[in-house]
Amino acid sequence: MSVHLEHKSNPILPFGKFIIRVLTYFLFSFILIVFSLGIGTIGYNYFGGLSIIDSFYNASMILTGMGPVNEMKTDGAKLFSSFFALYSGIAFLGFFAVIFAPIAHRLLHILHLQDT
Template sequence: MKSELEHRSDQILPFKKFLLRVLKYFLFSIVLIAFSLGIGTVGYHHYANISWVDAFYNASLILTGMGPVDPMPTDNAKLFASFYALFSGIAFLSTVAVIFAPIAHRLLHILHVKEED
């Protein structure tokens, strides 16, 4: 299986193509964030019986690591909030990694090419 990223023996990707790659990874990250927010919003609305706006607010704050706003009234709501918080930590870190992956790859590629010259 061929990787999308260039091998260390390949030339550095032209800057315009690099920007397109960064945009592609950024858009994928937006999809991950939207999916994660959707899970949280629906879950908080369903389990905690709060409005859609409050559910979105809680999901947004949990996803970014700020913490919950509304108290969870039932055990099911508390369990959902707990699992969503664990999921959110992984999702947020994964999203950051996806955003920075092409930048880190280019930097390492440049450093490796300079080392060979």
């Protein structure tokens, strides 16, 4: 994904183009969330022996920071669950950073324009 944000000396992006930028960043985050849910669902299904629905439920709960639902009984399932939880903690924050990056950039750009 190529990022070309306007420099502080450039005029602020028109609102329509800003909305397209926000939607593009949101779509990128959405794709990463779906990918992460897929990895979690497959992992819980394979390592934990859970049904697809229960695996998706566990992956969703871990990915959002709510915590596990089902107990993992095997060492492999516990290891997968641990590594997925570590990944999820970082990924969840990253998803929201990507979503809010253009909004924060625009706000800082507006504040800088008002400063000059």
